[in-house]
Amino acid sequence: MAKLRVATTSLAGCFGCHMSFLDIDERLFSLVEAVEFDRSPLTDIKRCGPCDIGIVEGGVCNAENVHVLREFRRNCRILVAIGACAINGGVPAMRNNIDLWDCFQEVYQYEGGTEGRVVPNDPELPLPFDKVHPIYEVVKVDYFLPGCPPPADAIWRLLTDLAAGREPRLDYTMLHYD
Amino acid sequence: MSGNAISIDGVAVAFEPGQTIMQAAEAAGVYIPHLCHHPEFAPHGSCKLCTVKVNGRNGASCTVGAQPGMVVENNTAELNDGRRALTQMLFVEGNHFCPFCERSGNCQLQAVAYFLNMTSPHFEHFYPPREVDASHPEVLLDRNRCILCELCVRASREVDGKNVFGIAGRGIQARLVVNSHSGRLGDTGLAATDKAVQVCPVGAIIRKGTAFRVPVGKRLYDQAPISEVGTHVTGQGHGKT
Ligand code: SF4
C-alpha cells in the first residue's frame, strides 16, 4: 500500500499540538510505516506538495499565516484543524479586543520591552492582522479536533480513522476544549 | 398509555398535572438538553436548546405543559442538529476561550456542546467587546462568557431579594447590567453566597479564589456527559442541587 502523505504546520499556535502529536510515543514507529511527511516542522520541507492529509495547528494572525493555510488547502485532500487556536483563535485571540498598537507598545516599548524600545518594522516580517481568526473562516476545513492541546490518543484516533478511510469518531473523554 | 403520561422517544413518562414536559422528563431521569431552565425557577424559554417535537411540532419543552397522550421526540438526529447550531451560535456570540476559563470542565454550555458532539463553532466569530467587572471583593463578573440565560437575574430577584442583575438592550445589543449607581458589582449588596452567584451555568459569574481547585480529569464533566452527570451544579462545581 502506498504511504499516506501528511503535511503539518503551526500558524498562530504554540507548537503544543505538535508536541501532543509526538506524545503518541512508540506509536510513532507504526506511523512512519504508514505515513510519509511532506511540509512539516518535523521535516523542515518549506513548500507543501500534493498530500492526503494536512494538519493545521494555530489560527490566522498575519498575512503569512493565510498564504501557508491556502497552500495547505490547495494541496491537501483532507484538511484537519487541530487545537483550540485553529478552531476559535485560542490564546492568541485574547488580543482581539485590544487595539493592535496598544499590544505592540506593551510588548516592545514599555518596561521589559526590546532593546531600544522599537517596534520591529522589517519588510520581511509578515503583516499582523487586527484580529486573530480560526482557520475555517479563511478556508474550508474537513475535520476538527479541539483541545488545548488535543490528547495524543485523540490525534492518533483521528489519523488512524482517516488513514483507514473511516469517519473519525472520538470517545467522550477525547473531546474537550481545554 | 393511560392516565397522566406522555411518551418521550417511545418511552412512557408519567407526569403530575401542571408539570411541563421538561419537569416530567427530569422526574423520570430523561435528559433534555437545556441551559436557561433550572428546576427551582419559573420557565424562561429563551435558549431554545430544549426544543422537542410535540405531536410533530417544535416546542420548548421547558414551557410546554404535559398533556395526556402527548407524543414527544427528544433525542433525535434532527433535533440535536438544531441544538448544535444553537450552541455554536452561543459560542461565537460571546468570547469563549475554554483553555483559560475558570469554569472549564464544570461548565454547562461546554458540557452541552460535548453532548452534542460539537467539534467547532462553525459560524464566523463576533469577538464582541464585552466588559469584565472585578470590582467585587469575592465575585468576578466576566461578560465575555455570559449567555443571557437570566438565571442570575431571576435568582437575585426571587431568592436573594436583591435585584442585582438585569438584562438591558435587545438582540445583539443585549447585555447583562448591574443594578448600582456605578453599574459595578462592588457597589451592590451581592454576597458570594447568594443564589445569583451559584446559578450561573457558565463562567460568567465566578467566585474568586475557588477556581482550578479540581484537577483536570476529575472535574464534573471530564469523564461522563451531562446527560448522565446532571446539570444543576452549584456555583463552582461543588455538586448537584
Ligand atoms: S463559560 Fe464555558 S464555554 Fe465559555 S469559556 Fe468558560 S468553560 Fe468555555
Ligand code: SF4
Ligand atoms: S451571568 Fe450567568 S446566570 Fe447571569 S445571565 Fe449571564 S450566563 Fe446567565
Ligand code: FES
Ligand atoms: S431550557 Fe427551554 S428554552 Fe432554555
